[in-house]
Structure formats: structure tokens, C-alpha cells
Amino acid sequence: MDILIADTDPARAETLAARLAAQAGAGRIRIAPPLENLASIVAVERPDIVIVDMARPDRDSLEHLRSIAAHQMPVMLFIDEDDPAFMEEAIGAGVVSYHVNAASITDIKPILRSAIALYRHASAREVRLAAAEAELSDRRLIEGAKRLLMRRDNMSEPAAHRFLQRRAMERQMRLPDAARAVLATAAGDEAGDRA
Amino acid sequence: MSAYKLRIGMLRLLDSAPVLIARDRGFFAAAGLDASVVIEPSWANIADKLAYGMLDAAVMLGPLALAMSLGLRGRATGLRLAATLSRNGNAIVLANHLAGRADLAAAIGAAPFAVVHAYSNHDLLLRDWLTARGVSPAAAAIVTLPPGDMQTALGRGSIAGFCAGAPWGARAARDGAGTLVATSAAIAPGHPEKLVVIRDEVAAANPMLAAALRDALGAATALCHLPAERAGLAAGLASPSHLDLPAELLADCLSGEGGDPLFMRGAELRPARADLQWTIARMHCAGHLVGIDLAVAERSLLRPVGEDGSTYD
Structure with a gap:
């Protein structure tokens, strides 16, 4: 063979x-x-x-x-x-x-x-490596979205966290996905402003 | 009620963008779907994972979906058409020295053309174009390359030209590697391009799934049609975790005009029998459906329902 x-x-x-x-x-x-x-x-x-x-x-x-x-x-x-x-x-x-x-x-x-x-x-x-990386990037997404909400909407850190939790529950999403959505919308707005 | 879990496969192509947008913006969740998006490196992977139940749905090439359901490629796999996601969007690029040649057949010689898969619209559209230019598709050598490798192959002179989706044709033309001689929108205006298919078992167990997918994807394609959204969408799609392509190139190809992919909105997403017939007729001409009843081929992806048979499940 x-x-x-x-x-x-x-x-x-x-x-x-x-x-x-x-x-x-x-x-x-x-x-x-x-x-x-x-x-x-x-x-x-x-x-x-x-x-x-x-x-x-x-x-x-x-x-x-x-x-x-x-x-x-x-x-x-x-x-x-x-x-x-x-x-x-x-x-x-x-x-x-x-x-x-x-x-x-x-x-x-x-x-x-x-x-x-x-x-x-x-x-x-x-798989183990990817799971570890995913956890890290999930945390990064949540932190990023919280920072954005704190900066843009003058929220305190706990308020930003509660906002994400509420959004995730309303839309039946995981917390990192809700954070990603917040970041994606903001990225769209900013790019739109520049264009 | 908990969201319905679904694994959707796609390749890194602009045509797949609505799937990523629907996930990132929460449109799947809003439609009651807990969708995980799986990015695959090849059409063969999409086909194999659908065939063995590792994907529930995928953004697909019409000809490959037919080949799978008819058992022409790997294990025969029952699939159902859930949506027509896009039309147009492919381009034929020729090596610079061949563009404009009247004696194209002689000039090409034995150099092959590249397409993205043996069972693809790209292959069928290229055959249409070659025929119109007096080159017999049966005599031309057609090979498959990953779209990302086509520009290099053209530059090296190992292929005469290629047919690929956005943004690959535009990129090769921009970089001067080849000459864009025809868009698929010019060859076959409004031809069906990317489809969304669901595995038969999954679709049968969830009669509302196809409609839910169309709702989620429709919300995403509606965004793609808003000029003000384009730069922002392209910026998100460009990232390495998404399409991993230059943002300005993606933004250019998101207009839906000229030869760009035209994303279907609202009711346009519903699968249409005429589209399937378009694909079947061309696959038949290309010799892919020897010995197969064309009516059987049609029913393998679309099943008419209702008294007049005008709608599909």
C-alpha cells in the first residue's frame, strides 16, 4: 500500500x-x-x-x-x-x-x-487550549463592554455589569455574547461617524 | 421557553457575513435560536460535517447541496433548502496577457482555470462564460483551488484565470494580478449564489426552524443594505476571528451593486423553485447529473406543500 x-x-x-x-x-x-x-x-x-x-x-x-x-x-x-x-x-x-x-x-x-x-x-x-482561550476572550469581551458603558454612558462598574446581565437575560444570550453585541453596535456607530 | 440549539457552518467569504452579523447582533437569539457559528476551511468539511451530523445547517453552494442530497459526493445526505441568502457576487479574472484576446481558446492553451469546488456556481458560470467566448468548457481544464490561493497561482502563471466570489476577484484586479473580465451578475443576472441548508432530520424535528433562520438572517441582511452601516459592519467582519479580510475591501463589496453579492431581504430569502431549476439545468449541461431524473433532483432539496404546491416547507 x-x-x-x-x-x-x-x-x-x-x-x-x-x-x-x-x-x-x-x-x-x-x-x-x-x-x-x-x-x-x-x-x-x-x-x-x-x-x-x-x-x-x-x-x-x-x-x-x-x-x-x-x-x-x-x-x-x-x-x-x-x-x-x-x-x-x-x-x-x-x-x-x-x-x-x-x-x-x-x-x-x-x-x-x-x-x-x-x-x-x-x-x-x-480542545483544552481552545476552552482556556475562549474563557479568556469571554472575559475580555465583558471587560471591554463594561469599559465602554462606563466611558460612554457614565455608568459605574456594577451598573455596567447589571446592564449587561439584564441585556443577556432579555435577549436570551450568554453574557459574553451580550457584551459582544454592545461592542459591535458601538463599533458600527463609531465607523458610521467617521464615514 | 429555551432557545433552540443549532450549529451553523460557513466559510470565510463575504457571502457568509449575515451569519456572523446575526450572531454578533443577537438576531439569532431574538428568533429563538441559540446558534453557534462554526468557521470551516473547506467546502468538503462543511459537506462531511453535515453528512455525519456535526453541523445542523450551513451556508452552502447550490450545486454541492444537490450533489450531497443525490449521493454524488460522499454519503447521500438529506438536506432542505431554508433560504436563498445571496445572488450574484462572483467574478471571472483572467491573466493580464489573456484579457481582450480574440483567439482566447488558442491563447489559453493547456493552462487550467480555477474554481472553488467541482460542484459550485463558479464552475457553472465559468462554463457559461467560456462557451460564450468560443471556448469549449469540455476542452478547458478546470481545477479547484482555495480562493485565497488563486491570485498567487495567477501571478505564477500556473492558471489562465479563475472564477471566485467576493472579494477575491476585486482584490486580484486591484493588485494588478489579473484582469476582471466579467462579473457573474453580467453572465447570469440575479443568479442564486449562497443558500442556507438544514439537515433533513433537524428540519423535520423543528418545522419552524427554516422560518426562524430566515428571520434572523433577514435582520442581518437588512443592515447590510444600509449604506450608513457598511463601514461599521466591514470593520467588525474584518477581524481575524471573523472573515479575516481587509475591512476596506469588504466595505467596497458590501454595496450589493454591480457585481457585488446581493443579500436577500425579508420574503426574498424564501427558497424559490426557479433558482433550483437554474442550478439543475446547468449541472445537467455540465454532465454532473447523468442518469438522474431532474424532477427527483428538484424534490431532493425542496418539497412542495399545500394544495397548489406553490409553497415549500
């Missing part, structure tokens, strides 16, 4: 290549340069399977390959119709695979399964 790995994260690509080499044994395993167009690489390299990081914006280019006359072999997104849970797991982890020729489900699945395990590990770390 000839495998091409297209990952936005070079370190993860190396790790996956090493794991697959140990697992699949035979066959070539190559890593696609992250900045080169995926469809062009696949058209030249002609692997049997492409493992694709869903963060790549050029994944769409791969979906088009099937209609290129010069490239006779169809390139298809791998889907296991009988195992939607497996597909959900893959997409949830952020990795999919495309196959060229008639690579069979039984050949592809163990390879994709290894990739899923690796991606899930990486994405769990990212």
Missing part, C-alpha cells in the same frame, strides 16, 4: 508515518509538503491512499481530481456506509482519507484508524 500523508502539522505527520511504517510493513509512506497544492501532489505521486488533515483548505482540490481527464484513476473520499460511527469518529478527530484505484475498505480502515487515534490525542489537547 502506497500512502501519502497530508498534514498541516509536520511533527504529527512524522509520527503518523513512523506508526504506519511499523504497522503496514510493506509499501511506501510519503509526507506531502504542507504548502504545495494537494491535487497537484496526488496527480504526480499517485498514491493508493491519501490521509488528509481536515484543517487543509486545499482538500476541495482533491475532490475535483476525479473529473480530470488526464488522471484516469478516480480519487474518492473514503466512506464506510456500514459503519457511520467510524466515520463520525474520523471526522470528529479531524482526519479523512481518499483512495485511488480500488483500495478496499479492509485495507484502508486500519490505516485510518491509526490516524484517528493520533489526531484525537492532538485534538484533545487543542
